[in-house]
Amino acid sequence: MHHKVIFHLDMDQFFVAVELRDHPSLRGKPVAVGGSRHVGKGIITTASYEARRYGLHSGMAVRDALQLCPQVIFVHPDIAKYVHVSQSIFRMLLEYTDRVEPVSVDEAYFDVSDVVWKEGGVEALAMKIKRRIVQTERVTATIGAGANRQVAKVAAGMHKPDGFTYLSPERVADVYRDMPVGDLCGVGRATEQALHSFGVHTAGQLAVFPVEILKRRFGKWGAELSRVARGEGDDVVLRPDERPQEKSMGHEQTFSRELKNEHDILGRLHLLCEKVARRLRAAQLAGKVVSVTIRYKGFETVSHERKVKRNIQHEMDIYPVAEALFHEAYQPAQLVRLVGVHVADLMSTAHVRQLELFVPPLEPDDLTRACDDIKERFGERAIGFASGTFNMEGRFLSNARAVAQYNPFHHRIAS
DNA sequence: TCTGGGGTCCTAGGACCC
DNA sequence: TCTGGGGTCCTAGGACCC
Numbered sequence: 505m506h507h508k509v510i511f512h513l514d515m516d517q518f519f520v521a522v523e524l525r526d527h528p529s530l531r532g533k534p535v536a537v538g539g540s541r542h543v544g545k546g547i548i549t550t551a552s553y554e555a556r557r558y559g560l561h562s563g564m565a566v567r568d569a570l571q572l573c574p575q576v577i578f579v580h581p582d583i584a585k586y587v588h589v590s591q592s593i594f595r596m597l598l599e600y601t602d603r604v605e606p607v608s609v610d611e612a613y614f615d616v617s618d619v620v621w622k623e624g625g626v627e628a629l630a631m632k633i634k635r636r637i638v639q640t641e642r643v644t645a646t647i648g649a650g651a652n653r654q655v656a657k658v659a660a661g662m663h664k665p666d667g668f669t670y671l672s673p674e675r676v677a678d679v680y681r682d683m684p685v686g687d688l689c690g691v692g693r694a695t696e697q698a699l700h701s702f703g704v705h706t707a708g709q710l711a712v713f714p715v716e717i718l719k720r721r722f723g724k725w726g727a728e729l730s731r732v733a734r735g736e737g738d739d740v741v742l743r744p745d746e747r748p749q750e751k752s753m754g755h756e757q758t759f760s761r762e763l764k765n766e767h768d769i770l771g772r773l774h775l776l777c778e779k780v781a782r783r784l785r786a787a788q789l790a791g792k793v794v795s796v797t798i799r800y801k802g803f804e805t806v807s808h809e810r811k812v813k814r815n816i817q818h819e820m821d822i823y824p825v826a827e828a829l830f831h832e833a834y835q836p837a838q839l840v841r842l843v844g845v846h847v848a849d850l851m852s853t854a855h856v857r858q859l860e861l862f863v864p865p866l867e868p869d870d871l872t873r874a875c876d877d878i879k880e881r882f883g884e885r886a887i888g889f890a891s892g893t894f895n896m897e898g899r900f901l902s903n904a905r906a907v908a909q910y911n912p913f914h915h916r917i918a919s
Numbered sequence: 920t921c922t923g924g925g926g927t928c929c930t931a932g933g934a935c936c937c
Numbered sequence: 938t939c940t941g942g943g944g945t946c947c948t949a950g951g952a953c954c955c
Contacts, residue, residue: 725929758923
């Protein structure tokens with residue numbers, strides 16, 4: 505049996521790359537997308553390679569970034585633009601195979617097994633794709649290739665930026681022998697620490713470590729871990745029409761200042777419910793599990809969830825559950841840093857209709873549809889349902905203003 | 920390192936049922 | 938009920954990914 509050839513495409517410093525492309529004056533300088541010098545809070549999403557030389561990286565707190573590199577230039581993210589570039593690139597990949605699976609705006613797996621030989625081999629095809637990305641979008645990408653997704657991802661990490669690495673099955677053991685376990689797909693901080701405590705530091709050591717011990721410590725994941733360390737993995741890349749349904753949808757928000765007033769917090773919670781509900785309706789989905797997350801000043805995080813009887817998609821159904829869950833979880837003495845709302849156990853409204861023949865229809869009424877449309881065009885606080893507003897205190901408007909600020913994480917690539 | 924926001928999957932205990 | 942074993946559902950929390 506012949507093994508497959510899976511490619512992992514990873515756009516180099518993607519957000520920064522698009523900004524450097526569009527603003528040549530920034531080139532050669534330490535640049536970070538996300539965050540802001542003035543707010544002095546939050547995190548950066550991407551650091552340019554110049555900035556990385558100072559130790560900056562994605563996920564880093566703005567405050568730390570400023571310490572390490574005071575001259576760093578912050579650029580506000582333009583996610584709509586990045587999504588556009590990303591979609592153009594992923595569309596191009598579809599010319600080679602229908603098995604293209606985006607994992608995020610800047611990464612995708614695709615299965616080239618059926619075309620790679622008539623395209624002149626693994627390297628020739630990868631180079632051609634890299635070239636086409638530069639020609640059409642003027643940004644660079646790194647491609648990793650392997651017999652499965654996990655190996656392809658490791659391969660992509662080996663030479664960046666603008667790189668290409670093929671980790672053929674024959675080469676895997678050799679490369680993995682001295683590679684840190686943390687470089688394996690799925691080994692994060694916690695797993696890495698646990699493995700270190702076993703004396704396992706390299707993928708090679710993990711590959712020969714007794715599976716029974718791994719299973720005892722990591723459960724189901726233990727056996728998988730052992731396989732991944734031996735270069736085995738998942739070699740199925742799904743076509744767009746084969747992708748599973750989304751399972752949950754939610755929004756959370758960290759406040760620029762911690763909140764202690766319950767009405768303020770509930771105001772934010774209501775806005776989050778509205779946003780989730782609107783997305784559910786747009787995606788024609790409804791869900792049965794509502795959950796609320798509260799994060800306190802010290803980063804202690806609690807969540808409460810409840811399964812409800814019916815599939816719901818409207819904020820007038822979601823918010824009352826969310827409010828009840830909030831009261832169950834909330835400790836009033838503490839300052840609140842974040843709240844979130846999620847709806848899970850999702851099902852398409854078409855399916856819901858089949859199952860719930862004798863209950864009132866789920867479809868958004870004309871009023872709801874009109875409100876969604878208005879918000880789509882004029883923004884978050886253009887209109888709202890009066891039931892959940894807290895404007896009697898005069899607080900709601902200022903809350904709404906804060907929430908309506910551009911949120912760089914709103915857009916998700918359809919996948 | 921004082922830590923964003925979007926997700927997925929797994930675990931473990933208790934309820935409840937037969 | 939001084940009491941077994943197994944299955945499924947519900948809920949809270951955590952690890953991991955980008």
